[in-house]
Amino acid sequence: MIITLKKGAKQKEITIVTDKIKSLGYKPHISKGKDITIIGMIGEYAEKYKDVFEAMDVVEHISEIQKPYKLASREFKKENTVIKISRNVEIGGKKIHVMAGPCAIESKELMFNTAKIIKEAGATIIRGGAFKPRSSPYAFQGLGEKGLKYIEEASEKLRMPTVSEAMTIEQVDLLSKYCDIIQIGARNVQNYDLLKAAGKQNKPVLLKRGMATTVKELLLSAEYILSQGNYNVMLCERGIRTFEDSTRFTMDLNAVPVLKKLTHLPIILDPSHGIGIREHVGTMAKACVAVGADGLIIEVHPCPQEALSDGPQSLLPDQFETLMKELDLIAKAIGRELLD
Amino acid sequence: MIITLKKGAKQKEITIVTDKIKSLGYKPHISKGKDITIIGMIGEYAEKYKDVFEAMDVVEHISEIQKPYKLASREFKKENTVIKISRNVEIGGKKIHVMAGPCAIESKELMFNTAKIIKEAGATIIRGGAFKPRSSPYAFQGLGEKGLKYIEEASEKLRMPTVSEAMTIEQVDLLSKYCDIIQIGARNVQNYDLLKAAGKQNKPVLLKRGMATTVKELLLSAEYILSQGNYNVMLCERGIRTFEDSTRFTMDLNAVPVLKKLTHLPIILDPSHGIGIREHVGTMAKACVAVGADGLIIEVHPCPQEALSDGPQSLLPDQFETLMKELDLIAKAIGRELLD
């Protein structure tokens, strides 16, 4: 952490800063120029005291040197994390995995039929929500545990692992019994007690970036999970909120190379939410593969206009089937694979 | 809800839409132009089926007529809601109330001394966090229940009501014993189970807008609380996230007249987080009073560089005292009052 003092800072003021640094157990490095005094405070977690120095009137500017997260960083772990989901499914390696299914689990039949369709098309993980975060209290909120039973049944019959979202600490416990991956949704990305709960159980976690979460904050949220002992975290970009209103969100693909540089965790992309318009989901999925995603999560519904949520962005079965073949070609063009 | 069909929609496609409207228990109003067919679906909560029609390929555009929230709307309740916090404190009337105190409760002495200072300056409600949402897992997370005991003690000695933040359902229960107002923070504005929990107890709730929450979504989040039976909800604007990086957030004062038009609920403003720079908090507080806030929430700390969180934006006691007198003058200029 580098602390730049205001022009003309007096020796007395400089001493207040350096004394504070010493009292926190660090060693100050002073560099005095003609006009400007710069003080280095370097050491593990120095950045967590940023507030203390920013609160001092003599401080002009603070620049962070070390990252405020540790376990999530490439410095901590150089090689990519590969997460074993089930016997056949490992995320973070050469193969790009596709998670697919309806937004919400609506019935046993729907769940099973959709899972069958997406398996045949080449997807390897079933998605489906039993607890749905809906902006309106009057909208369909999900089937709850009943839905989890349906997705578990489909999982067993088709031998495919599953992912579903937890919105509360209790739901984390429940989901860890029924599903293979626990999703923390965009709206809960800074629900720190939920993150801690996800970190205390041992199922892999799919952590979605919030609509206004910076890359740095996303990594700090991941750090909450990792710091509880669960190292199997996947990060998911699903669109951020910007001024552009012709799409539901703005998908931030820039975040992929940036994250890949900063962290060893696998990156999943969600083009369904990222653009929110069915006919364009496939095009964005292609860009997601090309940019280096380790996995995709895509909404598929056999009858979108009957869907109880997110119908407008769900692919039809035949659209999904065609798309998977196209994605595989791109995966191969960049030296990876998507279909077996 | 007005459904505009794509140019050249066929009669068969029109019938699919109108049949669906009927099957949901509404009556379609068809208006056929030369090129364009428009179908009205008007009635309570028609808007909650927006997804269903958006998912149909023949639909070009849907425009909402009725608001998707009800209890929070001015249509539902014309006159301003006035919330009785304690014997002397009512929010939503002529008097503008100021809630003040440190970001986090750090010690019994700090809590009491700060509360005493802000009371003398004219504040009427003590603020202080026992559970702190911090982006880093390594930063100070609050004193927990011990902190609540300190704020309760200050409250009793000084006869001032209090406000503190709950981040989990359990904390809602705990806070409803110790405090007078339960705050739901910006990061939990769409934590729907937490909102429901806040709606099931009867202490007033201060609901903060998230950094990427639209005005409409904020009202829907309030609706979650109201729909559980708790009508005492205050909405709080505390800065949204934009491209501008010279301030911590961008305070959206436009939202005040817009909200006042749409809802009967009181509006609180938080200039401390809204700008995040101590020397500018007072200037923004003046704008907050002029724009029609029913209350302000301001961070005050006797020694900001010792603060364990948000030091850079906390006012010093004498700054706060001077500010309160200045705010009172503006309050009077717009026909309200702030000091007795």
Place this chain on the structure above:
Amino acid sequence: MIITLKKGAKQKEITIVTDKIKSLGYKPHISKGKDITIIGMIGEYAEKYKDVFEAMDVVEHISEIQKPYKLASREFKKENTVIKISRNVEIGGKKIHVMAGPCAIESKELMFNTAKIIKEAGATIIRGGAFKPRSSPYAFQGLGEKGLKYIEEASEKLRMPTVSEAMTIEQVDLLSKYCDIIQIGARNVQNYDLLKAAGKQNKPVLLKRGMATTVKELLLSAEYILSQGNYNVMLCERGIRTFEDSTRFTMDLNAVPVLKKLTHLPIILDPSHGIGIREHVGTMAKACVAVGADGLIIEVHPCPQEALSDGPQSLLPDQFETLMKELDLIAKAIGRELLD
């Protein structure tokens, strides 16, 4: 255009609206529900009168039906526009063209050497700025006409067409003598007199989206050029401004499928500005090809730390050469081509 009136609108107020519609030469379509009255005003350019009705107190909401641009729309021209730049270069067809070169033309040698390098790597168009928009008045502003002579010379020797930016009406005239494509930069996307000037000459125009320009506004800016008679316009996404600060801009690839649906004009993508970090430009370029770009514009500089502008985002020659081969593989995977 559909005009929804406020609840309880009186017959007198309805008549004011319908009379106004008639006085503008349109026919009103009235649809009266129990509570709500909706009035359709449909016809060419009805949308340009939106302001008039929005200014009426009785109007609750206006929803646009027809697009406010015409010549740029797919409705006006179904098939993709293919723009002939030179004998061998056509943009908008199967082949994806890459425009490359330094941000600014710095010397005759640099221009020629860089052009030679990028030609060998497979680029087909030379880029280089003679007039540079710089946020600081004290930064290097470009070589002006002298720079244009250098780029023209490289163009003639290597038989490659060129693109360069015009910032004023005079520069449009000058550039149309020296270059093959005239670029209008992001900061001038709503400099309407400049757009008109570009529309009055006959060299193809590369129109860059501004950092806060919506897709709709970009098409309206293109319409300014088209409406003057120049139909050879390429649209270029180069990153929009959002809250994310780990990259220079946020590249909005969602805009590509959305634009392809709305317009027949070719789409060019600029990953150099879109992410602004050299080591990540190549990764984003891959996503740009996969998402359907008709062309890319990439900054290449033999010695970026000597560059007088935009050094941090310029590729080194060997990076560019490797990238071109990788991009060609992705182009083929989606049924297009990039290298011959």
Place this chain on the structure above:
Amino acid sequence: MIITLKKGAKQKEITIVTDKIKSLGYKPHISKGKDITIIGMIGEYAEKYKDVFEAMDVVEHISEIQKPYKLASREFKKENTVIKISRNVEIGGKKIHVMAGPCAIESKELMFNTAKIIKEAGATIIRGGAFKPRSSPYAFQGLGEKGLKYIEEASEKLRMPTVSEAMTIEQVDLLSKYCDIIQIGARNVQNYDLLKAAGKQNKPVLLKRGMATTVKELLLSAEYILSQGNYNVMLCERGIRTFEDSTRFTMDLNAVPVLKKLTHLPIILDPSHGIGIREHVGTMAKACVAVGADGLIIEVHPCPQEALSDGPQSLLPDQFETLMKELDLIAKAIGRELLD
């Protein structure tokens, strides 16, 4: 400028950086920690070489110390700039001036009548556009020089100075003959040749912030004008573009105290564009006065539904008259004045 090198930078790499600093005529200050090497490059305009060092692979991060603008900064000129517009009108002093009038000059009568109304209500400067930046090429573009004659005539009859917008270099020359203040609009805030033209004539300039312009970039744009010798520049905040869509723009009042700290130039606020909804303009105008504006610019139109542009945000004459009295009370409450 402080250059932080990557962990483990070698002596050879350090020397490349320090040699470069010396070759640019600066003196490097090296501070070597255990892991990290920091190099200071301090001196006038060092920041303009930021790109050069960012382009070096060994550089981790650069932090600016000095501001990249000079003439616009408080360091350059401590006291507030007061701009004399006419015999009675000085902007930047105790009195807050209100500029008012229609968005566009539509006819001689409209211009004169509106000017008379706003003068009687206490406004001191007439606004009106002769050249209108419209996003659609098919919308009304302004009366041109004829409009300037109308506003000049109103100015002479009522003895009030005037402000109008220039969109091209030629219009700057024309406006400097007819008007007292030349406005550079939001869309042209980085049209650098236009800024230079405004800096070469001697009428005061009202420079509007763009919808995605940072505070720092706005000051750099002002520096373009100042550096040509015209020191009479007013900065105008008029709303930035964010995700919030319930208002036309998001008014960034945070920018006022931030700008007041950084610059000596007067600050004007435009609540009409800043919120874009007639019934809320007055409320925001109150906040604008309270936050410390030196002037306001407000759209007033005797018959907004007949207005050829921006009708929905224009105040009616009686609304404006009432508002002026209310604003005066707030001005007095903060120790300033608005009405005589």
